[in-house]
Amino acid sequence: MIEVRNLSKAYGVYKAVDDISFSVQEGEIVGFLGPNGAGKTTTIRILTCFMPATSGSASVAGFDVLTQSMDVRRCVGYLPESVPLYPEMRVREDLNFRGKLHGLNPGERAAAITRVADRCWLGEVIDRPIGHLSKGYRQRVGLADALLHNPKILILDEPTVGLDPTQIRETRSLIRDLAREHTVMLSSHILPEVEATCQRIIIINRGRLVASGTPAELRTRVAGEGKLIAEVKTAPQEALAAVKGLVGVQDAHADAVDGWVRVQVSAQRDVREDIARLAAEKRWPLRELRREIATLEDFFVKIVAGTREEREA
Ligand SMILES: Nc1ncnc2c1ncn2[C@@H]1O[C@H](COP(=O)(O)OP(=O)(O)OP(=O)(O)O)[C@@H](O)[C@H]1O
Ligand SMILES: [Mg+2]
Incomplete structure (x- = not known):
């Protein structure tokens, strides 16, 4: 569903993503981890056609992100790291507007809005201006936007950031629910969350892929x-x-x-x-x-420290 081959992205001389390759199979939930500045958002922005790579290639649902970006966008729901929303728009207007961008007709839009408002617990705020919503509610609007056209693949950049503990749990179970019909790739810093939600984990550090495996495999690698x-x-x-x-x-x-x-x-x-x-x-x-029992956090800390030592040596 997602194929990344020798992907690199340089900002000037700085390589934010450095020759990474991985794939995500249909129906998988994959966690994308790494410390701040590792290159997660950069990779995600390439996969969602917001930015071209410097070299290497990526395809999503069989479409090349560079040459077939319209097809990729049709198949992908993307929740960006900071959700760009118009503060004066009401939630319903926002969803309706995005529905139009996706080419949905009025009947399809109404049905889609009801579906995502329900899934993302937006019922109470559906007629309020987005600028009046709390951060967590704005995050939910972003998630609803990503789900609106019922895409096959969801790419979520830190989906639970800014949510309260109850919402984090509900979002986690929503993501697991969505994964029955969708392929999901999400980035996160909340390791227990990734452990609880994802079947497979990819860790990057300083633009390079440093580990991948199931949570159990990674834990065993740290502690025998x-x-x-x-x-x-x-x-x-x-x-x-x-x-x-x-x-x-x-x-x-x-x-x-x-x-x-x-x-x-x-x-x-x-x-x-x-x-x-x-x-x-x-x-x-x-x-x-x-x-x-070793935790994923133990593994994460160890692998990130290990790559730092290697660089310094
Ligand atoms: N537009 C840009 N111009 C120059 N450098 C950039 C730009 N965007 C990102 N970078 C740099 O690229 C590196 C990777 O950034 P990226 O946002 O992909 O990290 P991240 O893994 O998403 O981090 P975080 O966990 O903080 O969200 C960082 O060193 C960052 O400073
Ligand atoms: Mg990021």
């Missing part, structure tokens, strides 16, 4: 099978020696914490059951046994 924390009551050396003797344990450390020994274990597999058995056999009191 994960770390374990066990808190037992015994001599630290005894605890450490016994835990290190378990099959699959790579490393372990012990610290004293208010009269208990906290053992941190890195292992190739989940050894919680083994540790519980060990504690029972040795008659150690055991007050905690938990697995520390």
Whole structure:
């Protein structure tokens, strides 16, 4: 549905996007991540035909973004980073105006407006001037604009920015809902959101693609099978020696914490059951046994720091 091949974009001598390639399959929800200035918006603006690339190519729904931009626009709903809206227009007028731009006839426009106003919770404000709306409501108008012509593909640049927590949840579930019929690519800085919404994640940093995979794959890459924390009551050396003797344990450390020994274990597999058995056999009191799951944030921080070090080296 989206094919990006060796895409680059330079602003003067500065390469904002540097030779990236990726694809998004039909029906996927893909998260596009990266720190501020990574090149997300630049890539998205190329894909939505707002800006030409310096080199490389991109196609959306089989149409080339450079030479077939009218076809691309017909297939894509785009929510820009900052939504350009006319403050004096009422919400209904805005939607009607955009409907005309998409070439919808009056009957189609009325139906489309009812559909998107309902989906984006705009009922209450439909007859108010956009300039009087709060930031979150303006964001919803932007989303409604993107959905108006019922496009096959949605490209959303930070869709939940400025929304309150309840709206963030509802938007997240709206996006998941939309993904049943649409292909979705969204950029975001809210990692738990991306983790909850997206099937696949693409991370870029300083214009380069640095990782891609499912949230679970990326988490595993940062932590292996994960770390374990066990808190037992015994001599630290005894605890450490016994835990290190378990099959699959790579490393372990012990610290004293208010009269208990906290053992941190890195292992190739989940050894919680083994540790519980060990504690029972040795008659150690055991007050905690938990697995520390790496988050996507851990991965993100690690990969961004890693590319920074590489550049500096
Ligand atoms: N019109 C422009 N002229 C010159 N440089 C630009 C222009 N637009 C963007 N840039 C630069 O290109 C780089 C990438 O910007 P971009 O907006 O794509 O980042 P982003 O990943 O969307 O960041 P953010 O998370 O802050 O939205 C930045 O260094 C930015 O300063
Ligand atoms: Mg951006």
